[in-house]
Structures are given as C-alpha cells and as structure tokens.
Amino acid sequence: MLDDGLANNPRVSRRALAALHAESFRWALSLCAHQPAEAEDVMQHAYLLLMEGRARFDGRSTLKTWLFGVVRNVARRRHRRLRLDLALATRLGTRDADAEPTTEPDADADATALAVRRAIAGLPGRQREVLQLVAYADLTLEQAAEVLGVSVGSVRTHYHRAKLALRGALENVHDG
Amino acid sequence: MTDDELLRHVREHYARTLETVPVPPFDTVAPGEAGARAARWRWPAAAAGLAAALLLAVLVTRHDGTSAPPDAADAEVARLMADLTSSTRWQAPSDRALTVAAGPSYLGVPDLKPKTYDPDEVTSWL
Numbered sequence: 001m002l003d004d005g006l007a008n009n010p011r012v013s014r015r016a017l018a019a020l021h022a023e024s025f026r027w028a029l030s031l032c033a034h035q036p037a038e039a040e041d042v043m044q045h046a047y048l049l050l051m052e053g054r055a056r057f058d059g060r061s062t063l064k065t066w067l068f069g070v071v072r073n074v075a076r077r078r079h080r081r082l083r084l085d086l087a088l089a090t091r092l093g094t095r096d097a098d099a100e101p102t103t104e105p106d107a108d109a110d111a112t113a114l115a116v117r118r119a120i121a122g123l124p125g126r127q128r129e130v131l132q133l134v135a136y137a138d139l140t141l142e143q144a145a146e147v148l149g150v151s152v153g154s155v156r157t158h159y160h161r162a163k164l165a166l167r168g169a170l171e172n173v174h175d176g
Numbered sequence: 177m178t179d180d181e182l183l184r185h186v187r188e189h190y191a192r193t194l195e196t197v198p199v200p201p202f203d204t205v206a207p208g209e210a211g212a213r214a215a216r217w218r219w220p221a222a223a224a225g226l227a228a229a230l231l232l233a234v235l236v237t238r239h240d241g242t243s244a245p246p247d248a249a250d251a252e253v254a255r256l257m258a259d260l261t262s263s264t265r266w267q268a269p270s271d272r273a274l275t276v277a278a279g280p281s282y283l284g285v286p287d288l289k290p291k292t293y294d295p296d297e298v299t300s301w302l
Contacts, residue, residue, distance in 0.1 A: 014206075017202070017206065018202040018203075018206075021199065021202040021205070021206075022199045025199045025200070025205075026190075026194040026195070026197075026199070029194055029197055030190075030193075030194060034193065034194075034197070036197050036198075036200075040200050040205055043205050043206075044205050044206070044207070047205060047206040047207060048207055051206075051207060112185065113185075113188070113189065113192070116185045116186065116188075116189045117189060117193075120186070120189060131186060132186075132190060135183045135186040135187055135190075136186065136187055136190040136191075136194075163179070163182055166182055166185070166186065167177055167182055170177060170182070170185065171177065174177075
C-alpha cells in the first residue's frame with residue numbers, strides 16, 4: 001500500500017503517474033496518428049479509468065507496462081468508434097473517404113532519416129508497436145508482450161521482422 | 177549495419193517525431209480524485225434523468241398524441257387506471273353472440289369498438 005495511492009487504485013501513486021506522464025503521452029501520440037488533441041483525450045480517459053478503479057493495477061507487472069497497456073486499450077476502443085463515425089460520415093456524404101490527414105516530410109530531413117520514416121510507416125501495425133516499445137520506450141520483449149497482450153514468441157517474431165525490413169530499407173539508401 | 181546502429185536510427189526517428197510535440201501538463205490531463213468521483217456519477221445521473229423524463233412524457237401524453245399540462249398528469253393517471261381496471265368486460269352471452277365492450281385506447285392500446293363475435297368462433301378459441 002502506498003502513502004499517496006489513489007483511493008480506488010491503492011497500488012498506483014499519483015506521483016508515479018506524473019513521472020510516467022510524458023512517456024505515456026508520447027505512446028498515446030503514436031497510437032493516435034500523432035494528433036496531440038486526440039492523444040490528450042486518450043490519456044484523460046485512461047487516467048479516469050485508473051482513478052475510478054475500473055482499470056486496477058495489481059502489481060504483477062511494472063506500472064509503466066500496465067499503464068501503456070491501458071492507454072493502448074483506450075486508444076483502440078476510441079479508434080474503433082472513430083472508424084464507425086468516419087464510415088457513417090462517408091456514407092452520408094459529409095466527408096470525402098480519401099481525405100486522410102497526411103504528414104509532409106521535413107524539408108531538412110536527410111536521406112537516412114527519410115528512409116527510416118518511410119520504412120517505419122510501411123511496417124505492419126504490430127511490428128511498428130513492438131519496435132517503438134522496445135527501441136524507444138526501453139521495454140523488454142516480455143514487457144512489450146504484456147502491453148500488447150500477446151505471447152513473447154509473437155513479439156520476438158514481430159521485432160525480428162521489423163528490424164529486417166528496416167535494415168533492408170536503410171541498406172538500399174546507403175547502396176543507392 | 178549492426179543492431180545498435182539500427183536501433184539508434186529508430187530512437188532518433190521517434191525522438192524527432194514524438195519529442196517535438198509539447199506534452200500537456202499532467203495536472204491538466206489527469207482528473208483529480210474529486211473530479212473522478214464526479215465523473216463516475218455523471219453517466220448514471222444522466223441515465224436516471226433521461227428515464228425520469230421519458231416516464232413523465234409517457235404519463236402526460238394522451239392516446240391522441242396531445243400532451244396534457246403537467247399539473248393534470250396525476251388526475252389523468254388516476255382516470256387511466258380506473259378505465260383500465262373497469263372498462264374491459266365480457267357481457268353475458270346471448271343466443272347468437274358475445275359482445276366485448278372495450279374502453280378507449282390509452283398507452284398505445286388500439287381502440288376496440290364493441291364487437292359481435294359468433295359463439296362458434298368463441299368456442300373454437302377455447
């Protein structure tokens with residue numbers, strides 16, 4: 001039991017959440033197609049689940065791993081609803097189905113950075129998530145598996161394939 | 177290219193794309209405990225309010241679709257209950273026919289005019 005544990009989630013302290021906030025927000029950002037307002041909504045919903053005890057931390061994993069999993073679940077549920085709204089809006093003719101937001105590459109990004117960006121963007125979603133969790137968020141393969149709710153073997157395979165695809169893309173740039 | 181080099185590129189990519197976006201302060205994103213408690217009751221309270229509004233609408237809406245003024249709702253309900261408990265009755269069968277007398281329609285029950293039934297037909301129902 002923590003001194004400053006949440007009323008409905010006694011193993012989670014507000015201080016620990018605040019310390020993980022930036023990392024969690026960036027994880028949410030990458031799950032929300034880099035839309036800050038969307039990521040903020042996802043984080044707010046995730047925190048609310050924690051405060052209310054609807055998502056309860058039992059201490060079997062690290063707080064970071066567990067929080068990343070909650071954030072991912074919230075984002076996925078939200079995307080499912082947004083996809084339905086989008087399909088409805090498209091059917092009603094209020095939105096152009098091809099009008100997806102696009103991100104322009106930075107003019108000053110060098111060839112390697114551009115290749116990395118394209119290669120990561122071209123990865124299947126699960127491979128991209130594993131790569132980010134392991135290479136950027138410093139999680140182990142086991143922790144990444146907990147966040148994604150899949151087996152360690154599956155995560156290992158995705159990680160290996162992601163690295164293979166990236167290596168191929170970067171070697172093409174260097175050879176070219 | 178070694179694994180370390182590869183992962184360095186990946187880290188740089190994510191640092192460029194994610195760390196350039198300002199992080200909103202924790203306290204503006206995370207609700208306080210009091211806020212969470214208030215939010216917890218928001219949906220049940222809204223649902224209860226909606227149910228009460230629907231019930232009131234049903235009570236004050238007459239069968240012809242017009243609404244009685246709210247202060248007449250109690251009298252209307254009392255009259256409805258009296259009608260519903262007393263208006264549908266079987267009359268004693270005559271030689272040739274049974275007559276069902278039904279009250280006016282309320283609460284979506286269609287109007288039933290007094291109707292004459294053939295005794296043979298009634299027997300077949302039984």
